[in-house]
Amino acid sequence: MTGFERGSRAARRTLAPILTAAVLSGCVVGPDYQKPFLAMPAAWSDQKSSKPARPPQLSQWWQRLRDPELDSLVEEAVAGNLDVATAKAKIRQARASYRQSAGTLFPTADGSGSATRNKTAATTEGGAASDAYSYYQAGFDASWELDLFGANRRGVEAARYGVDASEQELRSTLLTLVGDIASYYAQARGYQARIQLAWRTATSQQQTAALTRTMLLAGTATAADVAKAQGQASATEADVPxxxxxxxxxxxxxSVLTGRPPAALNERLKRGAPIPTPRLPLPTGIPADILLTRPDVRMAERQYAQYTANVGQAEAARYPAVSLTGNIDTSAFKLGDLGKNSTIGWSFGPTLSMPLFNAGQLKAAADVARAERDQYFIAYKASVLTALEDVENAIxxxxxxxxxxxxxxxxxKSYGEAANLERTLFKAGEASLLDVLDAERSLYSAEDDLLQSRIAIATDYVALNKALGGGWDGTIDSAKPEIVAAKTGPRLASAPTTQ
Structure with missing residues (x-):
């Protein structure tokens, strides 16, 4: 047998397991993710089955409250809110983790070099000392894990689902933010309206008290009547603080939701405006729509997918792992001789790692991963039920x-007519002061309840849009970091500054 034939046979023996591993590298273990099917109601409880449901109009739904100031606040909050900034940072983190995981699928290579100055001293037994000499080495190392059973690919799969989940978390944060801005704005305008009502009512009641004092001087009212009238006016004024x-x-x-100090909007909103009035009715679509429109539901589904991939990664750890490693190194006594008149060595071959005994740790780790997957599946189902409940309650x-x-x-309307009539009769001396005070008190209570009802309609409208999944659908730049560090390259260290 010639030397060439022996070399070819040796090469085949070396390459055979490598080729086998390459064929097996398309293999993965663990469960493949399947989007779960959940039985959903055919319609909301208030829908008539005979009429087809119109899809919800969720794009920029807050604009149907017809308040330009609210529209501006929403845009400012999206740009400046700190929770949104945190969610964007989480997206950058998830994307970087995905790139980090994807890198495990490719070979790695490292270079090294060294230069030493050497000399051997004379021994006590008469050995001669050597002259000083220089020694130079350079090398190149490479390795590649073949990922036989898909551990790295499952890791990349989980990281990709993690990116999706972080993006849905941002959408969920924006949904909550827009809803909170609209709700607090409606409440602020409502409080302004109630304050104006309280002052207006108190002024009317003060006029009644003044009239009672005039009647006291005329002998047609008593001091007790004056005290009662003044007391009711003061009680109404006491609501204002x-x-x-x-x-x-x-x-x-x-102000805080827009990323500003608490008092930043005081002057801007000081001038009153009407309570936002939504355009109704609002189409709500069908229950199955929330699986696509609710970001918290979609985030829960992506997290379930992520932890399903983690099961495969944990299972793959129980199987053998094969890596291809190789290196080339060269050494010489002169720097210029490296790669020329130098010693060159190389090695190349597979490395097999196989778990033999670990006291059940790897199996336990896989069981942990499966239990975590089950928890996220349950969380997904819970998020769907919560979403259905939110919509039904809001409707x-x-x-x-x-x-x-x-x-x-x-x-x-009725109490207003009664109050006007009682005042007229009181002035004519045909009604008692108690009747007037009772009518005014009832009118004030009814008007205040009506204002609170208008606020509730606006906030219920906001809650329904949030429940249906209506949030910010504009562009969001999540790639820009909050902190752009300067001078990050190698440099002389400086003493840290202290405050």
């Missing part, structure tokens, strides 16, 4: 509040 405090809290919250709340609002409007 509480309403002012609630208004200030709503404005402060709006009922909005429908019933509109009915209540109509009744309250009729009540205000």
């Amino acid at each position: 509480t309403l002012e405090a609630s208004y200030a809290e709503a404005v402060h919250r709006l 009922v709340a909005l429908r019933q509040e509109r009915i209540r609002n109509g009744k309250l409007a009729a009540s205000v």
Whole structure:
């Protein structure tokens, strides 16, 4: 047998397991992710089955509240909110983790070099000392894990699902933010309206008290009547500080949601505006729509997918792993001789790693991964049920509040007529002061309830859009970091600054 034949046979023996591993590298273990099927109701509880449901109109739904100031606040909040900034940073983190995981599928290579100055000293037994000499080495190392059973590919798969989940988390944060801005804005305008009502009512009641004092001088009223009239006016005025405090809290919250100090919007919103009135009715689509429109549901589904991939990664750790490693190194006594008149060595071959005994740790790790996957599957189902509940509750709340609002409007009209009549009769001396005070108190209570009902309609409208999955659908740049560090390359260290 010639030397060439022996070399060829040796090469075949070396390459055979490598080729086998390459064929097997398309193999993966563990469960493949399948999007779960969940039985969904055919329609919402208030829908008539005979009529086809119109899809929800979720794009920029807050604009149907018809308030330009609200539109501006929403845009400012999306740009400046700190929770949104945090969610964008999580996306950058997830994308970087994905790139890091994807790198495990490719070979790695490292270069090395060294230069030493050497000399051997004379020994006590008469050995001569050597002259000083230089010794130079350079090398190149490479390795590649063949990923026989898909551990690295499952890791990349999990990281990709993690990116999807982080993007849905940003959408969920934006949905909550837009809803909170609209809700607090409606509440702030509502408090302004209630404050104006309280002052207007108190002024009317002060006029009644003044009239009572005039009647006291004429002998047609008593001092007790004057005290009662003045007491009711003061009680109405006492509502104002509480309403002012609630208004200030709503404005402060709006300021913080836009990324500003609490008092930043005080002057801007000081001038009153009407309570936002939505355009109704609102189409709600069908329950299955929330699987696509609710970002929290989609995030839960992506997390379930991510942890399904983790099961495969844990299972693959129980199987053998094969890596191809190789290196080339050269050494010489002169730097210019490297790669020329130098010693050159190389090695190349596969490395097999096989778990033999680990006291069940790898199996336990796979069981842990499966249990975590089950938890995220349950969390996904829970998120769907919560979403269905949110929509049903919002539908009922909005429908019933509109009915209540109509009744309250009729009540205000009737109490207004009664109050006007009682004042006229009181001036003519045909009605008692108690009747007037009772009518004014009832009118004020009815008008305040009507304002609160208008606020509730606006906030219920906001809640329904949030429940249906309506959020920000504009562009969001999540690639730009919050901190852009300068001078990150090698440089002389400087002493840290202290405050």
